[in-house]
Amino acid sequence: MGKAERTKEFIIQKTAPLFNKKGYAGTSLTDMTDATGLTKGSVYGNFEDKDDVALAAFDYNMNKLIGQVREIQASERSAAGKLKAFISVYRNGAESPVLQDGCPIINTGTEADDTHPQLKEKANEALARWHKSISAIIQQGKMHGEFRENVNTVEFASLMISLIEGGSALSKMSGDGNYLTKSLDHLEMLISTQLMK
Amino acid sequence: MGKAERTKEFIIQKTAPLFNKKGYAGTSLTDMTDATGLTKGSVYGNFEDKDDVALAAFDYNMNKLIGQVREIQASERSAAGKLKAFISVYRNGAESPVLQDGCPIINTGTEADDTHPQLKEKANEALARWHKSISAIIQQGKMHGEFRENVNTVEFASLMISLIEGGSALSKMSGDGNYLTKSLDHLEMLISTQLMK
Amino acid sequence: MGKAERTKEFIIQKTAPLFNKKGYAGTSLTDMTDATGLTKGSVYGNFEDKDDVALAAFDYNMNKLIGQVREIQASERSAAGKLKAFISVYRNGAESPVLQDGCPIINTGTEADDTHPQLKEKANEALARWHKSISAIIQQGKMHGEFRENVNTVEFASLMISLIEGGSALSKMSGDGNYLTKSLDHLEMLISTQLMK
Amino acid sequence: MGKAERTKEFIIQKTAPLFNKKGYAGTSLTDMTDATGLTKGSVYGNFEDKDDVALAAFDYNMNKLIGQVREIQASERSAAGKLKAFISVYRNGAESPVLQDGCPIINTGTEADDTHPQLKEKANEALARWHKSISAIIQQGKMHGEFRENVNTVEFASLMISLIEGGSALSKMSGDGNYLTKSLDHLEMLISTQLMK
DNA sequence: AATGAATGAGCATTCATTCAT
DNA sequence: GATGAATGAATGCTCATTCAT
Numbered sequence: 042m043g044k045a046e047r048t049k050e051f052i053i054q055k056t057a058p059l060f061n062k063k064g065y066a067g068t069s070l071t072d073m074t075d076a077t078g079l080t081k082g083s084v085y086g087n088f089e090d091k092d093d094v095a096l097a098a099f100d101y102n103m104n105k106l107i108g109q110v111r112e113i114q115a116s117e118r119s120a121a122g123k124l125k126a127f128i129s130v131y132r133n134g135a136e137s138p139v140l141q142d143g144c145p146i147i148n149t150g151t152e153a154d155d156t157h158p159q160l161k162e163k164a165n166e167a168l169a170r171w172h173k174s175i176s177a178i179i180q181q182g183k184m185h186g187e188f189r190e191n192v193n194t195v196e197f198a199s200l201m202i203s204l205i206e207g208g209s210a211l212s213k214m215s216g217d218g219n220y221l222t223k224s225l226d227h228l229e230m231l232i233s234t235q236l237m238k
Numbered sequence: 239m240g241k242a243e244r245t246k247e248f249i250i251q252k253t254a255p256l257f258n259k260k261g262y263a264g265t266s267l268t269d270m271t272d273a274t275g276l277t278k279g280s281v282y283g284n285f286e287d288k289d290d291v292a293l294a295a296f297d298y299n300m301n302k303l304i305g306q307v308r309e310i311q312a313s314e315r316s317a318a319g320k321l322k323a324f325i326s327v328y329r330n331g332a333e334s335p336v337l338q339d340g341c342p343i344i345n346t347g348t349e350a351d352d353t354h355p356q357l358k359e360k361a362n363e364a365l366a367r368w369h370k371s372i373s374a375i376i377q378q379g380k381m382h383g384e385f386r387e388n389v390n391t392v393e394f395a396s397l398m399i400s401l402i403e404g405g406s407a408l409s410k411m412s413g414d415g416n417y418l419t420k421s422l423d424h425l426e427m428l429i430s431t432q433l434m435k
Numbered sequence: 436m437g438k439a440e441r442t443k444e445f446i447i448q449k450t451a452p453l454f455n456k457k458g459y460a461g462t463s464l465t466d467m468t469d470a471t472g473l474t475k476g477s478v479y480g481n482f483e484d485k486d487d488v489a490l491a492a493f494d495y496n497m498n499k500l501i502g503q504v505r506e507i508q509a510s511e512r513s514a515a516g517k518l519k520a521f522i523s524v525y526r527n528g529a530e531s532p533v534l535q536d537g538c539p540i541i542n543t544g545t546e547a548d549d550t551h552p553q554l555k556e557k558a559n560e561a562l563a564r565w566h567k568s569i570s571a572i573i574q575q576g577k578m579h580g581e582f583r584e585n586v587n588t589v590e591f592a593s594l595m596i597s598l599i600e601g602g603s604a605l606s607k608m609s610g611d612g613n614y615l616t617k618s619l620d621h622l623e624m625l626i627s628t629q630l631m632k
Numbered sequence: 633m634g635k636a637e638r639t640k641e642f643i644i645q646k647t648a649p650l651f652n653k654k655g656y657a658g659t660s661l662t663d664m665t666d667a668t669g670l671t672k673g674s675v676y677g678n679f680e681d682k683d684d685v686a687l688a689a690f691d692y693n694m695n696k697l698i699g700q701v702r703e704i705q706a707s708e709r710s711a712a713g714k715l716k717a718f719i720s721v722y723r724n725g726a727e728s729p730v731l732q733d734g735c736p737i738i739n740t741g742t743e744a745d746d747t748h749p750q751l752k753e754k755a756n757e758a759l760a761r762w763h764k765s766i767s768a769i770i771q772q773g774k775m776h777g778e779f780r781e782n783v784n785t786v787e788f789a790s791l792m793i794s795l796i797e798g799g800s801a802l803s804k805m806s807g808d809g810n811y812l813t814k815s816l817d818h819l820e821m822l823i824s825t826q827l828m829k
Numbered sequence: 830a831a832t833g834a835a836t837g838a839g840c841a842t843t844c845a846t847t848c849a850t
Numbered sequence: 851g852a853t854g855a856a857t858g859a860a861t862g863c864t865c866a867t868t869c870a871t
Contacts, residue, residue, distance in 0.1 A: 043854085044850095044854070044855065045854070045855070048855075048856090062352045063352055063353050064261075064349060064353065066263035066264050067263050067353045069839080069841085070840075070841060070842085071840085079856085079857095080856070080857055080858065081841085081842080081843095081857095082842095082844090082855095082856065082857055082859095083855075083856055083857075085841090085842065085843075086854090086855060087855085090841075091841065091842090142352065143348060147344075147348060147407055147411075148348055150407070150408075150411035151340065151344060151345055151349070151407060151410075152261055152264075152348070154340065154410060154411050155259045155260055155264075155339065156260055156264045161411065164411060165411060165412050165413075168408065168411070168412055169412070195416070196416070196420045199408075199414075199417050199421075200420045200421060200424055202404075202408060203401060203408055203417050203420065204400060204401065204404060204421075206404045206408060207399075207400035207402070207403045207404020207405065207407070208396075208400040208404065210344055210347065210348060210403065210404070210407065211344075211347075211365065211396075211400055211403060213347075213348075213351060214344075214347035214348065214358065214361060214362060214365070215347075215362050215365055216362075217396075219393065219396045220396050220399065220400050221400075223396045223397045223400065224396075224397060224400040224401075224404075227397055241830075242830070245830085266864080266865070266866085267865075267866060267867085268864085268865085276831090276832095277831070277832055277833070278832090278833090278866085278867080278868095279830095279831060279833070279868090279869085280830085280831055280832070282866095282868075283830060283831060283832090284830090284831095287866075287867075288866065288867090437833085438834065438871095439833070439834070442834075442835090456746045457747050458655075458747065460655065460657035460658050461743075461747045463860080463861070464861075464862060464863080465860080465861085473835080474836055475836095475837085475862085475863075475864095476834095476835065476836055476837070476838095476863095476864085476865090477834075477835055477836075479862090479864075480833090480834060480835065480836095481834085484862075484863075485862065485863090536746065537742060537745065541738075541742060541802075541805075542742055544801070544802075544805035544806075545739055545801060545804075545805065546655055546658075546742070546743055548804060548805050549653045549658075549733065550654055550655065550658045555805065558805060559806050559807075562802065562805070562806055563806075590814050593799075593808075593811050593814045593815075594815060594818055596798075596802060596811065597795060597802055597812075597814065597815040598794060598795065598798060598815075599798070600798045600801065600802060601794035601795060601796070601798020601801070601815075602790075602794040604742060604797065604798070604801065605738075605741075605790075605793060605794055607742075607745060608738075608741035608742065608745050608752065608755060608756060608759070609741075609756050609759055609760070610756075611790075613787065613790045614790050614793065614794050615794075617787045617790045617791045618790075618791060618795075618798075621791055635851075639851085639852090660843080660844070660845085661845060661846085662843085662844085670852085671852070671853055671854070672845085672846080672847095672853090672854090673847085673851095673852060673853050673855090674851080674852055674853070676845090676846070676847075677851060678851090678852095681845075681846075682845065682846090831871105832869105832870100832871085833869100833870095833871090834869090834870090835868080835870100836867080836868075836869100837865100838864105838865080838866095838867105839863100839864080839865070839866100840862105840864065840865075841861105841862100841863090842863100843859105843861065843862100844858100844859080844860070844861075845857105845858105845860100846857080846858095847855100847856080847857075848853105848855090848856085849854095849855090850852105850853085850854090
């Protein structure tokens with residue numbers, strides 16, 4: 042990794058939490074230089090513009106989040122276990138360096154929706170990937186005889202994400218953990234009673 | 239209503255959609271004067287500052303949203319019917335002047351969380367009121383013998399809001415109606431099977 | 436004249452010499468606020484952007500220059516006298532608030548040619564108007580029997596402007612008045628011997 | 633020519649057209665690295681600063697221009713022929729790699745006049761050299777009995793340059809070839825009727 | 830009560846230049 | 851001798867806010 046690569050990485054690392062916490066419009070170049078200790082020129086030497094950093098920061102946050110999930114999934118053999126890895130990560134969101142400021146998908150998605158097409162696209166791609174990943178696990182569960190065949194895969198995945206994101210966002214903003222806890226409890230119940238044989 | 243009152247109302251009316259659509263940071267004073275045809279001086283003659291307008295705009299949006307719910311609830315006698323009024327409003331969100339830009343609670347809550355304490359507070363109060371309103375309906379349902387006694391009121395209310403907000407936000411950002419549709423379908427099913435006798 | 440109008444006028448008045456002297460790229464917003472004592476916000480409250488000021492400044496300079504010519508022409512009855520008014524203004528360029536920094540047409544035309552299409556257009560329009568004005572005077576002279584019919588009007592006008600602009604620009608840059616003096620002397624001779632009967 | 637010498641030459645070669653076309657202020661270091669494919673460090677390794685390059689670029693452009701003239705003059709025996717070599721080069725300016733962006737003397741002279749003393753000096757030196765060169769040819773013509781003695785050498789030289797530069801600049805900026813054509817036609821006529829016996 | 834005009838701090842971005850490697 | 855990376859001052863411009871009228 043060359044010096045440029047290292048600096049880029051460093052800038053993303055330091056600014057990604059800012060973008061997730063304060064949003065794109067709420068994060069200024071000065072916030073970024075304060076967080077990194079670098080100069081504006083240096084940021085512009087390594088990125089095309091603020092957008093470029095924000096886009097990279099979103100990817101960084103998502104990768105970190107996915108990494109947390111993957112780590113847990115690695116030790117899970119069952120499809121149910123793999124699904125529950127998502128639940129586990131969000132349930133302990135307070136300790137996650139990413140989720141403690143809220144899920145990047147909904148944070149970015151709600152801000153960028155009517156203001157920043159590129160970021161919106163990114164958030165939607167991440168959402169679609171997540172949906173696909175859940176769907177694949179459910180299909181796998183069906184194939185291995187672990188899950189019932191008569192459950193609609195796509196619909197279950199949609200419901201699962203809605204529960205996680207809704208609960209997560211509401212608990213984050215209200216400080217009332219019940220939204221997330223009850224959503225995740227309900228989701229686990231659904232996995233056990235609707236999905237598993 | 240004096241002239242001042244009327245101008246205030248007018249400003250809020252015209253800017254409330256902006257704030258819900260583009261967020262607090264994304265809405266500039268110039269956006270506001272463009273939308274109203276008034277001058278900046280006029281805005282500042284009627285409000286203390288941008289915050290003051292944003293706060294009022296949030297209330298305006300919420301009242302409009304609550305109004306839509308109330309209208310439907312007015313013709314519903316049963317507790318289940320009253321609960322389903324919320325579902326009905328969100329299901330037809332595309333036609334709601336407020337919800338077409340997303341639910342103000344989650345829009346405001348996610349943006350303001352780490353940037354604007356007063357707005358965050360407003361969003362949380364609205365959320366708490368909503369939660370209380372749902373809880374009261376459930377209690378009423380229980381008292382009238384319509385709902386089962388052994389359902390946890392608070393938890394059901396939390397789950398209900400998570401499903402609505404999660405589904406709503408994800409469908410809004412992705413353009414995929416499935417998130418909302420499946421959440422609301424599931425919620426209706428829960429009301430029928432878990433709540434109703 | 437409202438206050439806005441007066442401020443616009445004031446800004447143009449103070450910055451027009453800067454633009455003529457230092458060029459478009461060479462004149463910064465800070466130069467402009469230094470020259471006016473106003474703030475950047477004030478400049479942007481009265482003009483769309485730097486271009487807008489530069490364009491207005493060019494017009495201001497040209498109008499001033501044309502005014503000087505008109506003043507002399509007013510007391511001239513003959514076509515020859517009217518043509519010589521142009522010569523007179525450029526001959527005393529050192530004392531002209533505009534020409535002391537060079538003729539705006541050639542200053543702007545040479546800088547903007549490959550860098551600023553709008554300014555280039557302005558300079559060319561001014562040049563075309565000047566050409567038309569000279570042509571009209573020559574035609575008038577012909578009609579009144581003052582000038583010979585067998586002189587090509589358009590060609591004489593072109594030659595006249597080339598002599599004035601060439602001499603003016605070279606004397607300005609070199610500090611050697613001979614370029615301008617000899618050009619204008621030659622031009623006067625041409626008017627007397629080629630044009631006049 | 634060592635490597636350093638070759639790189640210097642290469643940079644000048646590639647940037648000289650930029651400086652003539654876009655001017656000193658209009659040509660950025662980035663324009664220069666784009667044009668050369670080299671790095672900023674490399675430019676600064678071979679030149680003191682941007683000024684240093686611009687100065688060298690001006691010389692390069694002038695030498696190229698003078699080279700074109702010399703080439704034609706080489707096959708001219710008469711003084712009149714040598715004078716007309718200048719005319720010939722400017723008349724075919726569109727095909728000259730230098731003149732197609734305008735004459736460096738007037739381009740540089742008008743921009744640098746009030747902003748860049750060193751460049752202004754360069755342009756003036758070039759102008760003075762040109763004047764001297766024309767004067768020498770006229771003197772030669774007189775000595776050889778080709779030109780009349782009673783013509784003022786210095787004044788004719790000044791007039792000649794004014795006609796060429798005025799016509800050239802105006803045609804360049806306006807796209808109307810008449811300014812240059814008529815100036816040069818007139819100049820040739822002057823050489824034939826005033827200068828030649 | 831409302832306006833038009835101004836403010837000045839802040840914005841994202843580009844500049845010429847430097848310097849360790 | 852050349853590069854890649856960094857600097858910091860300056861660029862044009864927008865922001866929320868104020869205030870005389």
